Amino acid sequence: MEEWTRKDLLGLQELDSKEIELILQTAASFKEISTRAVKKVPTLRGKTIVLFFFEPSTRTRSSFELAAKRLSADTLSIATSSSAIQKGETLKDTFKNIEAMQVDCIIIRHSSSGVAHVLAKCMGPSIINAGDGCHEHPTQALLDIFTIKEKKGHIKGLNVSIIGDISHSRVARSNIWGLTKLGANVTVCGPKTLLPKDIEKMPVKVTTDLAEGMKGADVINVLRIQKERQKAGLFPSLREYAMRFGVTTEKLKNYAKEDVMIMHPGPMNRGIEITPDVADGKYSVILEQVTNGIAVRMAVLYLVLQAGDDEQQEQQ
Amino acid sequence: MALLIKNGRVIDPKSKRDEEADILIENGKIVRIAANITNNAAEILDAKNKIVVPGLVDIHAHFREPGYEYKETILSASHAAAAGGYTSVCCMPNTNPVIDNQGVVEFILSENKKAGLINLFPIGSITKSLEGKELSELGDLKDSGCVAFSDDGHSVMNAEIMRRALEYSLMVGLPIISHCEEMSLAAGGVMNEGYISAVLGLKGIPSVAETVMVARDIQLARYTGARLHIAHVSCRESVELIRTAKANKVAVTCECCPHHFTLSDEAVLDYDTNTKVNPPLRTKDDINALLEGVKDGTIDCIATDHAPHAEAEKDVVFDQAPFGIIGLETALALGITELVEKNILTINELIEKMSYSPARVLGLDNGYLEQNASADITIIDTKRKWIVKKDNFLSKSRNSPFIGMQLTGCAVATIVKGRIIFKPQ
Numbered sequence: 001m002e003e004w005t006r007k008d009l010l011g012l013q014e015l016d017s018k019e020i021e022l023i024l025q026t027a028a029s030f031k032e033i034s035t036r037a038v039k040k041v042p043t044l045r046g047k048t049i050v051l052f053f054f055e056p057s058t059r060t061r062s063s064f065e066l067a068a069k070r071l072s073a074d075t076l077s078i079a080t081s082s083s084a085i086q087k088g089e090t091l092k093d094t095f096k097n098i099e100a101m102q103v104d105c106i107i108i109r110h111s112s113s114g115v116a117h118v119l120a121k122c123m124g125p126s127i128i129n130a131g132d133g134c135h136e137h138p139t140q141a142l143l144d145i146f147t148i149k150e151k152k153g154h155i156k157g158l159n160v161s162i163i164g165d166i167s168h169s170r171v172a173r174s175n176i177w178g179l180t181k182l183g184a185n186v187t188v189c190g191p192k193t194l195l196p197k198d199i200e201k202m203p204v205k206v207t208t209d210l211a212e213g214m215k216g217a218d219v220i221n222v223l224r225i226q227k228e229r230q231k232a233g234l235f236p237s238l239r240e241y242a243m244r245f246g247v248t249t250e251k252l253k254n255y256a257k258e259d260v261m262i263m264h265p266g267p268m269n270r271g272i273e274i275t276p277d278v279a280d281g282k283y284s285v286i287l288e289q290v291t292n293g294i295a296v297r298m299a300v301l302y303l304v305l306q307a308g309d310d311e312q313q314e315q316q
Numbered sequence: 317m318a319l320l321i322k323n324g325r326v327i328d329p330k331s332k333r334d335e336e337a338d339i340l341i342e343n344g345k346i347v348r349i350a351a352n353i354t355n356n357a358a359e360i361l362d363a364k365n366k367i368v369v370p371g372l373v374d375i376h377a378h379f380r381e382p383g384y385e386y387k388e389t390i391l392s393a394s395h396a397a398a399a400g401g402y403t404s405v406c407c408m409p410n411t412n413p414v415i416d417n418q419g420v421v422e423f424i425l426s427e428n429k430k431a432g433l434i435n436l437f438p439i440g441s442i443t444k445s446l447e448g449k450e451l452s453e454l455g456d457l458k459d460s461g462c463v464a465f466s467d468d469g470h471s472v473m474n475a476e477i478m479r480r481a482l483e484y485s486l487m488v489g490l491p492i493i494s495h496c497e498e499m500s501l502a503a504g505g506v507m508n509e510g511y512i513s514a515v516l517g518l519k520g521i522p523s524v525a526e527t528v529m530v531a532r533d534i535q536l537a538r539y540t541g542a543r544l545h546i547a548h549v550s551c552r553e554s555v556e557l558i559r560t561a562k563a564n565k566v567a568v569t570c571e572c573c574p575h576h577f578t579l580s581d582e583a584v585l586d587y588d589t590n591t592k593v594n595p596p597l598r599t600k601d602d603i604n605a606l607l608e609g610v611k612d613g614t615i616d617c618i619a620t621d622h623a624p625h626a627e628a629e630k631d632v633v634f635d636q637a638p639f640g641i642i643g644l645e646t647a648l649a650l651g652i653t654e655l656v657e658k659n660i661l662t663i664n665e666l667i668e669k670m671s672y673s674p675a676r677v678l679g680l681d682n683g684y685l686e687q688n689a690s691a692d693i694t695i696i697d698t699k700r701k702w703i704v705k706k707d708n709f710l711s712k713s714r715n716s717p718f719i720g721m722q723l724t725g726c727a728v729a730t731i732v733k734g735r736i737i738f739k740p741q
Contacts, residue, residue, distance in 0.1 A: 013515070092631060112633040113517040114587030133635070135517030170517060196514035197522070 004303040007311055008120040008127040011136035012178040020178055024146050026299035027292070033070055034294055044073035047305055048103040051077045052095075053130070054110045059266055059290065060130050060140070064107050067297035073305075076103070091115070092122065099123055105305055108132075113170075126304040134168045140265050141174030143296040145182065147289050148219055151261055156183030161213045163245060164223030164273055165194040171265045172223060176204055189213025190223075190245060193234045210245055214255035221263040222247050225273045238272050248275045252283065261285055318342045319734055320355050324363025324695060328370065329668035330684035339368060341691040344733035349685060361736070363695050366728060367663065370671040370683045371403025371692030376468070376493075376547055376571060376619035377644065379405075379436070382423060383412025388624040388712045390424065393644065394433035396622070396711035398738035400644040401727030403434055403692040404675070404682045408468045409441040416441040416452040418460040425461055433737045435692065437463040437680065442481045442492060448472045451481055454488050463678050466493035468547060469594075471529050473499055478533065482542035491543035491569075491678060496529035496554070497521075497595070506635055508581040508596040516584065518634060521596050523551035530554045534561045537568055545677055546570035548621050550595035552605035559614040569677045571619040574650035575641050575717065577606045583717055589630045589637035590717040593623070607660050610669070617674035618666075620647045624713030642711050646718050652698055652725030663698055691734040698725045 004022055012020065033041055049068045053061050061077070068075045098106060105126040108116055113133030120127040131137040149155055160179050166172045166188045179186050180203045187205040188195065189212070200206050207213050214220060225241055235241050252260060262274075262283040270276045279286060319341040326337040326349060338353040339346060374397065380388040388396075390407075397405050407424065409415030415424065421438050428436040440457035442465045444450045454465055465485055471494065472478040478494075485492050502525040507513050509520020530546055534557060537544035549555060549570045561568045575593060580600045583591045591597060609615040623640025630637050651670060655661045661669070675683030682692060704718045730738035 090628070090632060110633070112635040114634045117587050118633065133517050134519075173515070173517060197509050197520065198511035198514050201511040202514065 004307050005310070007304060007308050008116070009138055009300050009304055010116045010120055010127065010129045012138045012141055012174045012181070013136065015181070017181045020142070020145070020181060023142055023296065023299050023303065024149060026303060027142070027146055027295040030298040030302070031292070031295035033298070034291070039070050040072055041070070042072045043302060044068070044071035044305060047073040047105065049073045049075050049105045049107065049301065050098055050103050051075060052098070052106055052108045053078070054080045054108075055131070057109055057130070059293070060109065063290070063293040064130060064297050067294050067301055070294070071298055071301060073301070095119055095123060099125055104308060105301065126308045128300060128304060131170055133170065134173075135170050136174045137170040138174050139293070139297055139300055140171050141178045142300070143289055143293040144175055144221060144263055144265070145178050146292050146296050147263065147285055148261070150292070151285060152218060155179065158184045158218045159187065159216050160184050160219040160221065161187040161189055161217040162221045162223065163189045163210065163213055163247065165225055165229060166190050166199065166223070167194045167196045168226065168229070169223050175221060176202055180204070187213055187217070191235050191241070194229065210251065211255045214251065217256055217260055219261045219263060220247065220256065221265070222274045224265065224267060225269060242272050246273055246275065247278050249277050249281065252278065263289055265289070318355055318358035319361060319691070319731070319736070320353060320358035321361045321363050321368055321693065321695065324366050324368035326368045326685065327664050327667050328685040329664065329672035331686060333685070334664060339685070339693065341731070341734040344691055344735070346685060346687055346689050346691050348687065361695070361729060367667075367696045367698055369667045369694050369696060370685050371694050371730065371732065372401045372648065372670045373404045373674045373680065373683050374402050374620050374622070374644065374647070375406045375617065375674045375678050377405050377407055377622040378410065378624065378640070379407040380624060381411065381427060382420065387626050390427045390436065391431040392710065392712040393622070393624075394428070394431045394436070396642070396644040396709065397434050398730045399710045399727065400646070401648045401694040401696060401730055402644060403694065403730060403732045404437065404680065405434055406437045406439050406463060406678065408439055408466060410446060410469045414441050414445050415439065415462070416444050416457070418456050421457060421460040421462060434732055435682065437461070437678070439464045439466050439493065441465065442467045442472055443477065446470060448474055448477060451477070451484060454484055454490070458488050458490055462490065463680060464491050464493050464545070466495065466547065468493065468495045471495055471497050471499065475532060475536065479536050479540060482536055482540045482544065486540060486542040491545050493545045493547050494529070494533045495547050496526050496533060498525045498528045501525035501528070505596070506592060507584050508598045510581060510599055512581040512584060516587070518584070521594070523553060523598060523602070526551055526595055527553040527557060530557050534558070534566055534568055538564070538566045542567065544568045548573050548576065548595055548619070549606070549609070549615060550576045551598050551602045555605045555609040555614055559609070562614065569616040570614070571617050571674070571677070572606050572610065572615050573619060573621045574643060574647045574654070577603055577610065578650050578654050579717060587634045588717060589632065589634055590641065590715050590719070592634060592637050592639055593641045594639035610655065611660055616669070616677055618647065618651060618669045619674065620644050624711055625715050627714055630715050640715060642709065642713055642716050645709055645711060646704060646716060646723065648696065648727060649702070649723035649725045650718070653723045656698070657724060691731060693731040694727050695729040696725060697728045700724070700726055702726055
């Protein structure tokens with residue numbers, strides 16, 4: 001098996017395919033723990049993991065917290081409203097203080113792109129990016145890829161379409177890097193106004209036509225559309241968005257492969273980017289994604305903390 | 317007290333002189349430029365293997381005083397300027413209070429007298445408090461010592477106000493310097509819009525935010541006949557618009573900054589906030605267009621847009637960091653390294669774009685070497701290699717993306733009115 005050497009997990013762009021495979025394999029071996037009557041192993045006993053969420057999150061935060069607890073780590077959860085950031089302390093000072101409390105790992109979500117990268121450069125503990133601005137959300141993409149692989153048996157050669165607001169989506173970016181490194185063909189599809197300029201320079205096919213985006217897809221990953229984008233003038237109305245880009249059973253029947261798989265990172269706007277019958281229907285693996293999220297995050301915590309230990313031993 | 321600069325290669329862009337000669341200075345003025353001058357009473361400054369050029373002129377810098385003395389003061393910026401070979405600098409009006417009235421101009425000139433190093437020329441604001449609503453007292457600003465008008469940092473968004481500003485400044489007899497940025501297109505952006513911003517997930521500032529405003533202001537200058545100078549041109553389409561305008565005899569000039577012709581948006585890839593600047597670092601294609609513009613004369617001069625910020629202000633997440641790069645101490649070396657060594661310009665042409673040409677753009681009586689001219693002179697070692705070090709800046713701020721880079725060329729002596737204000741050992 002390949003060795004994992006990274007102290008931090010900041011994004012999938014910088015990983016190679018072997019590293020991604022290693023996370024997926026490790027996650028597969030951890031998945032069974034959550035099905036036991038006693039859902040706990042002592043692997044990370046004595047480790048302290050801090051969850052620092054500067055943006056509201058239910059799914060990702062609880063998933064990370066459960067992952068840490070099932071590996072017997074101690075967790076501390078800090079929300080912005082209760083932090084010293086509110087009192088004017090800089091982000092770096094706050095984190096230097098957390099570091100001084102001798103914690104082993106900090107999981108961070110922040111609305112600004114690049115936060116995890118900047119902190120990783122100046123911090124001793126492992127940094128895990130739980131979503132930075134519009135940049136990356138590596139564990140979400142990893143759990144997406146894990147779910148695809150579990151269902152389809154492989155990634156290489158699959159056609160994966162990501163549909164929605166690509167511009168503002170960290171989920172899209174992480175999926176693009178992760179999937180293409182493993183050999184999938186990725187198509188991004190959304191309104192022209194929600195596709196970043198020069199997106200075609202990324203290793204993806206680009207279309208603004210949903211039928212084309214669905215055609216031949218083995219997997220369709222539907223992104224959440226944020227209502228404030230309409231207010232910012234990026235598309236005319238939620239109604240028109242639903243008509244043009246909403247994923248419905250009818251459109252799937254007309255354009256998609258019969259065994260297409262539907263994913264959504266949540267939270268969903270039912271009736272806008274995805275209809276309830278699709279979300280709850282036979283194509284959907286949306287709740288399995290959530291289940292797999294815990295296994296993937298257990299794998300990531302285990303790997304980065306082990307690498308952190310190795311680094312410390314080398315220094316000694 | 318007399319000063320005699322001996323054995324240097326004297327380059328003067330105005331007279332096109334380029335020869336080994338000595339320069340004798342008395343009472344702050346150049347007395348003679350000739351071979352083999354002897355004067356036993358004079359202090360000798362040996363310039364062998366160096367070039368001796370007019371003191372460099374920067375028409376775009378932020379000195380931060382009054383109001384932001386924790387970033388920079390007139391004194392600290394003067395030291396930085398002197399170390400960079402600059403003897404004359406124009407300071408932008410986005411201070412606090414804004415340079416929009418006689419009182420602030422007089423304060424700056426009096427502080428500069430106390431600092432006693434360089435020639436400092438304030439630029440007054442076009443509109444009161446830089447709000448883009450009402451014209452500043454442009455006539456009074458000129459009478460108190462301003463050399464141009466600008467709302468640098470913003471465009472004057474209201475086209476009618478800009479039109480009237482151009483007309484009024486024509487009457488007053490000073491140019492308008494325009495920071496070209498259509499705010500509705502640029503709002504919220506933090507770097508160039510393109511592939512790199514797509515990868516980094518940072519909001520882009522499209523080049524068209526600059527070019528629509530360049531186009532507007534050229535049309536207004538053409539219509540009014542006023543003198544327009546476009547600040548910090550950063551992208552291909554702006555260069556093209558200005559080239560065409562010049563061909564059409566519009567009274568427009570422009571500048572570009574060393575960071576824009578040296579670094580592309582790829583420099584932002586590790587989220588270093590010292591690469592955050594407005595206008596943003598653009599693409600390699602834009603750099604090529606700037607180099608073409610510098611070479612064919614579309615771009616008249618090089619200006620630093622020296623914009624100091626305290627370390628704590630820059631040591632934040634990319635979205636929240638202020639825009640700006642310090643430039644006074646690296647501009648000359650970047651010019652030599654990126655333009656002369658790469659055969660875009662000769663050293664003579666570079667010196668012209670950093671002295672005589674910017675002085676002419678704003679009508680300053682500086683930037684040339686001749687008898688009876690003020691003895692503002694810089695001696696440059698064009699071969700010396702050095703590494704930009706954070707701790708070596710004389711500016712109060714350290715926000716440079718060039719830290720760690722090896723550059724070629726530096727000032728070895730800077731002289732203002734016959735007095736040596738910078739000469740490292």
